Amino acid sequence: MPEEGEVVLKIDRVGLTANNITYAVLGEQMRYWEFFPPEPRGLTADWGLPPLWGFAEVVASAVPEVKTGERVYGYLPPASHLVVRPDRIDDTGFRDASAHRADLPSPYNVYRSTKGDPVYRPEQEDLLILFRPLFYTSFMLADQVADSDFYGAEALVLSSASSKTAYAAALELQGRGPRLIGLTSPGNVAFTRSLGCYDEVVSYDDIGALANVPTGYLDLSGAPATRAALRAHLGDRLVRDVAVGLTSQVPNAAAAGEVFFAPVQMRKRRQDWGRDGLEQRFAEAWQRFAGVASGLIDISVGEGPEELSRVWLEVLDGRTPPRVGHIIRM
Ligand SMILES: NC(=O)c1ccc[n+]([C@@H]2O[C@H](COP(=O)([O-])OP(=O)(O)OC[C@H]3O[C@@H](n4cnc5c(N)ncnc54)[C@H](OP(=O)(O)O)[C@@H]3O)[C@@H](O)[C@H]2O)c1
Structure with a gap:
């Protein structure tokens, strides 16, 4: 059960591309290993959890504004669940204010609720995960x-x-x-x-x-x-x-x-255009792109941790054809 101020996310679908391998390659330099530190699980500092992008569902909540059943998009570990401490909660979602993430780049701490997300379409979930x-x-x-x-x-x-x-x-x-x-x-x-x-x-x-x-x-x-x-x-x-x-x-x-x-460019444009102006331009560009991207990719859906591990090694080795986009249901 979550403690006061915490929410438990059940990780549903994640994607894997070369970008995730880059998170691992630059894990120390860019602090990507610090988002999901494995130490509480008793692993040694030699192990790390590379971040993935995907959808998760709120399965338990000790935060009144975040309801069980809510679906969010964001940065997730290769795991079944993630405990977050929602802050700055509004219609668009929340930020994880867990202490270990406080001084990591803020865009990675955002969890977008599917309800208040202008680019969300249920039928485009896999495109959103990958792209x-x-x-x-x-x-x-x-x-x-x-x-x-x-x-x-x-x-x-x-x-x-x-x-x-x-x-x-x-x-x-x-x-x-x-x-x-x-x-x-x-x-x-x-x-x-x-x-x-x-x-x-x-x-x-x-x-x-x-x-x-x-x-x-x-x-x-x-x-x-x-x-x-x-x-x-x-x-x-x-x-x-x-x-x-x-x-x-x-x-x-x-x-x-x-x-x-x-x-960095995002911060500049947020100042130039305002948060809403940037969001609106992105939403317009995304809708144009999503229409094209769906014809450029063959989505391959796998299931479970073993498949995640197999696909990780395939992407790591550069064996994934560029037309294939890997999604894993956890
Ligand atoms: N700076 C940023 O803010 C930022 C943000 C997002 C992504 N990125 C970076 O952009 C890069 C592309 O990411 P992506 O997710 O778009 O990639 P992706 O679609 O998975 O790219 C696949 C392509 O990468 C090359 N490749 C893959 N594995 C390789 C390997 N093991 N050895 C050599 N080449 C390999 C191949 O392209 P070719 O045959 O054409 O070389 C392959 O077709 C990543 O390094 C990612 O981190 C940077």
Whole structure:
């Protein structure tokens, strides 16, 4: 039973993409291990619970404003249940005010109630699980790039162009400025071309074929060899080099010129547009994107902890085809 001020969430459905592996790779540096510390369960500090995104249901509540049966979307551990301490409760949901999360980035502490969520549609739950945080990043990244006059570049190169975060950003940037060039593994070239959001798709082996024009690099792979090949080929025409992700599991923050972290641009736009203005723009962009994204992904639903573990290892090894989106019912 929850203690006063606590709510017990039963974790229902979660998703797994390369982003979750990145949380683990950067677990210490970016403090992702601190959201769900395993120590109370008697595990040693060598173990960690990587955060996942998904839906959960309130199954017990010692907070009068949060009712049993409520369904929420948010950051969840790979576990059956999570105890949270709701604060700042309103129609849109609440924040977990547990002491160990107090100084961690605030967007990760939000639990959105399905009732007060402008983008929630029951039939789109799996799309929300897989894409919502990624699309938020893509939306904010595209916004920041446009806000920076596209770095004065004639071309924007995105690595791991087959990743959800990359192609969602390309969909947001399409037709607004520079040519969009997707870099991907040889085996993912056909899929990435089929997305239709890049003007050109080039394999990592063919970087020498890129036009020698002022170019901005949005790096989602983190692969040192790709960065080195781009620098060697473009020289000072590589006008901007931004670390966004690291699907290769090699941290790239130090090697790139700058790091993109969505909560920073979010804070800026919250000041510029207000919380409601940002929410409204996001909701409009999400509805456009969701219509397209449903045709780009085949959702695969698995069940239980063993399947979660199997899928984790598959995603970790890069064996998941880019068209497949993994959902696990816990
Ligand atoms: N900065 C931020 O705020 C922020 C926010 C959200 C996401 N991100 C990052 O964006 C990246 C993409 O995340 P996602 O969830 O969108 O990915 P995803 O859709 O799961 O991406 C799958 C693609 O990543 C590449 N890949 C996957 N596993 C790999 C492996 N083991 N080795 C090498 N390449 C591998 C492959 O692309 P290619 O063959 O095309 O390389 C694969 O098709 C992650 O690193 C994520 O953390 C950053």
